[in-house]
Amino acid sequence: MSGSERERTIGATSAELWDRALRAVPGGVNSPVRSFASVGGQPFFVEKGDGAYLEDRDGRRYLDFVLSWGPLVLGHSHPVIVEALRTQIGRGTSYGAPTAEEVELAERLIRLVPGIEMVRLVNSGTEATMSALRLARAYTGRTRFLKFTGCYHGHADPFLVAAGSGVATLGLPNSPGVPEASVRDTALLPFNDLEAVEQLFDERGDELAAVFLEPVMGNAGLILPNPGFLGGLRELTEAHGALLVFDEVMTGFRVGLGGAQERFGVVPDLTTLGKVIGGGLPVGAFGGRSDIMKMVAPAGPVYQAGTLSGNPLATAAGNAQLEWLEVHDPFPELEVVGRKLVDGLLEVLEEVGIEASGRSLGSMWGVFFHSGPVSSFEDASEADIERFGRFHGEMLRRGVFLAPSPFEAGFLSVRHGEEEIEFTLSAAREAAKAVA
Numbered sequence: 001m002s003g004s005e006r007e008r009t010i011g012a013t014s015a016e017l018w019d020r021a022l023r024a025v026p027g028g029v030n031s032p033v034r035s036f037a038s039v040g041g042q043p044f045f046v047e048k049g050d051g052a053y054l055e056d057r058d059g060r061r062y063l064d065f066v067l068s069w070g071p072l073v074l075g076h077s078h079p080v081i082v083e084a085l086r087t088q089i090g091r092g093t094s095y096g097a098p099t100a101e102e103v104e105l106a107e108r109l110i111r112l113v114p115g116i117e118m119v120r121l122v123n124s125g126t127e128a129t130m131s132a133l134r135l136a137r138a139y140t141g142r143t144r145f146l147k148f149t150g151c152y153h154g155h156a157d158p159f160l161v162a163a164g165s166g167v168a169t170l171g172l173p174n175s176p177g178v179p180e181a182s183v184r185d186t187a188l189l190p191f192n193d194l195e196a197v198e199q200l201f202d203e204r205g206d207e208l209a210a211v212f213l214e215p216v217m218g219n220a221g222l223i224l225p226n227p228g229f230l231g232g233l234r235e236l237t238e239a240h241g242a243l244l245v246f247d248e249v250m251t252g253f254r255v256g257l258g259g260a261q262e263r264f265g266v267v268p269d270l271t272t273l274g275k276v277i278g279g280g281l282p283v284g285a286f287g288g289r290s291d292i293m294k295m296v297a298p299a300g301p302v303y304q305a306g307t308l309s310g311n312p313l314a315t316a317a318g319n320a321q322l323e324w325l326e327v328h329d330p331f332p333e334l335e336v337v338g339r340k341l342v343d344g345l346l347e348v349l350e351e352v353g354i355e356a357s358g359r360s361l362g363s364m365w366g367v368f369f370h371s372g373p374v375s376s377f378e379d380a381s382e383a384d385i386e387r388f389g390r391f392h393g394e395m396l397r398r399g400v401f402l403a404p405s406p407f408e409a410g411f412l413s414v415r416h417g418e419e420e421i422e423f424t425l426s427a428a429r430e431a432a433k434a435v436a
């Protein structure tokens with residue numbers, strides 16, 4: 001590539017790039033949670049990823065627990081992904097016409113995810129949830145829907161009220177630019193508060209198009225559903241003609257091959273997916289009962305479209321990653337690694353008297369600087385965010401990259417083994433002393 005930008009980039013350090021990025025890109029990043037705003041310091045610029053590790057522009061290596069915020073369950077540059085992309089790239093990058101690989105990915109999702117009978121591929125989780133909400137409203141003829149505080153469903157207007165992830169991290173309970181009309185029909189309740197949901201249904205059940213949730217919260221740290229919560233939502237939505245929508249953009253193929261709906265045995269009417277199903281390429285999907293999905297254009301009247309939907313590179317990488325997961329089923333092993341990591345971290349923090357709680361689930365994990373239990377965003381908000389920020393910096397200095405936000409889950413890949421866990425716990429022992 002020629003041009004002054006390229007010439008100026010060769011050999012540029014993270015610090016130099018950060019300075020330029022701040023002038024060229026809002027906040028210097030293309031997604032807020034990458035900015036380190038809530039943990040202090042500034043982001044490193046990545047040169048490459050390899051397995052469980054990242055290398056920055058200054059040659060520093062980091063053990064990566066962010067993994068692109070979830071997609072890379074096989075780790076960086078896994079050979080099956082590289083090979084799939086290498087094969088496809090020579091045949092073109094996008095056609096705007098159907099391909100066999102889109103059908104293959106759709107059929108795979110239908111076979112693996114209990115609640116999906118038909119599916120539409122899109123380009124991001126935001127597109128998936130935005131489209132699923134439109135479809136739920138069309139199918140039920142209702143506009144009001146319920147979400148839970150701390151659950152993040154992407155940045156489409158109707159969801160940006162007390163969202164988790166970047167919005168919670170940045171303390172933006174509502175985003176400017178979201179018209180009141182867009183959120184007037186968004187009801188908000190605390191996660192795991194089934195009684196409050198029952199009361200809402202008693203009062204306005206016939207107005208609700210859907211209950212929309214992350215079945216396991218990953219955007220407020222890792223928060224599990226209380227026993228009976230998901231089943232209770234299933235009963236209430238069925239009794240009142242509302243749809244149950246599981247946003248599994250993060251939990252899909254992360255807490256098990258069939259996602260949270262298979263793990264907890266509660267099947268939603270619609271499911272949204274993303275991240276893992278694209279192997280690191282831009283992708284999303286929404287799917288569910290075929291009687292609902294048949295309302296989506298051009299089969300039905302609910303419009304939804306996308307230039308790059310089902311993109312051949314994304315479907316090549318997604319099919320390769322999902323096929324590997326199905327053949328090798330790494331989830332039992334990931335479960336063991338995750339438990340060992342979290343148990344070790346809690347032990348290390350307790351040794352220096354830092355109150356903490358946490359747990360893992362499949363290839364996701366989370367630790368709160370909070371004595372626990374943490375079963376809602378409201379609980380998570382009481383964690384010691386300032387101490388987490390200092391701990392994040394101490395771990396980074398010791399070569400461990402944790403999510404730069406207390407309101408995010410951690411991830412594992414199949415490349416995170418015994419050695420990586422020991423390295424992390426050793427760094428954590430020193431970091432914990434430094435922030436005690």
Ligand code: KE4
Nearest residue numbers: 031069124125126152153154165219249250
């Ligand atoms: P995207 O539009 O970022 O592909 O997906 C939005 C989304 C929807 N639903 C859930 C449950 C999600 O976790 C996400 C995106 N997750 C964040 C991480 N917490 C993406 C990271 C970022 O915003 O940069």
